[in-house]
Amino acid sequence: MTGAQAAGLPTREADSAAASAVKAMQAEGRHAEARERYAELVARHQRRAARIAFHYLRDSAEADEAVQDALVKAYSHLSSFREELPFEVWFTRILINGCLDRIKARTRRERWLVPMPESPVGQRDFTERVASVGPSPEDQLLGRERRQKLAMALSRLPERQRSVFMLSHYQGCTSREVSAMTGLNESTVRVHLFRAIRRLRTLLAEDGASIGVGGEKRRVTS
């Protein structure tokens, strides 16, 4: 437990305090201590960062690299961190920019590459063939199918709508936080969120997703 948490400060304030402490240690040349303190911040934000990067990139290896790069970049540029902004918001902005750069690079790369043919039907990876103690194969299959449909629908959203939806809904950020992370206006964030939900509803209903959208979609008038 850090000093700030022990003093009863909320997590965000504790994060900002920790970031400021690391910044001060770096300035004084106490690098080992700075790293040790920064490790606490890494542990707290790692999972959230991994989720965001994964939802952006849809590839775990690339998301892993993006998170690492963002954490290293945040540490080396901590001198430019302003205390009035929560560390979480500042760091998420670095992460999102990194993910968007990777998406751009991937798009450029894919322009020149021919996609590999998919493995034949019925031929699965070794990892999929290993027995597990989790949900039944049927549930896994249904869940995977549902996630695939959702990912497909999300990928069809415009980039800003997707970002706003993921940050607001998956990460539970307020419009002010999303605005600080993405650089959009607060009212624009709300509009993008509204449009994203409406579009997702339409796309998933079109795909006939098994989430009960079709029945609820019809408009009831008195």
Add this chain to the structure above:
Amino acid sequence: MSLLNRYRATRHLSDDVFADLWSTEATTGQPVVNPHLSDCAQCRTRYANFTDWLDRIQDDALAEADEAFPPERLAAQQAQVMRRLEGLERPARVIAFPHFSRPVTSTQGHAQRWVAAAAAAGLVIGLVAGQLFDVRHLLSTPRGPVATQTARLTTPPQINSGNAVVLPASLPSVSDETLFFGGDPAHATGRLSMLQSIDDITPRARDIDLPR
């Protein structure tokens, strides 16, 4: 309440209204009060289904991401980040250029220099020797009539002060035989008789009647 508002209040809410309500709640963090929603049980049920749908989407998305990043992977990631941070503070390491498989000693360096110097000296000596040989060859060649004539030709001609250029008087006296056979009359006669016999048996163009 106006007629339009009364109509709106009695009309069931659409999905767009639900989306608007939900997004306002999500972004502000404050519950939104809708008069129709609090009165209409059917719309309340539909709105509950709508929020359930969004919750399921959230659960699925988070579960998928967590599946891709189990705790072991996150631990490995953290260790990797810490290693990279340590590496940032270390000064850049200079990697030495790969050495030769056999160490080069100083005596070998001297030997190489001597070999190069000897090769250069050999080249110079060869050039000088070549020049000397040519000079000696020229000196040893006897001066015959051709050489005499050539020497005579190389002497500067006497030019009159007038416009016409006057050739040396001795030039027309040099015959073809003298030029070709070096002024040896016996040798020239033998060669000429041999050529004469070949000339006799060679047909001439004027002797041949070509069909027209």
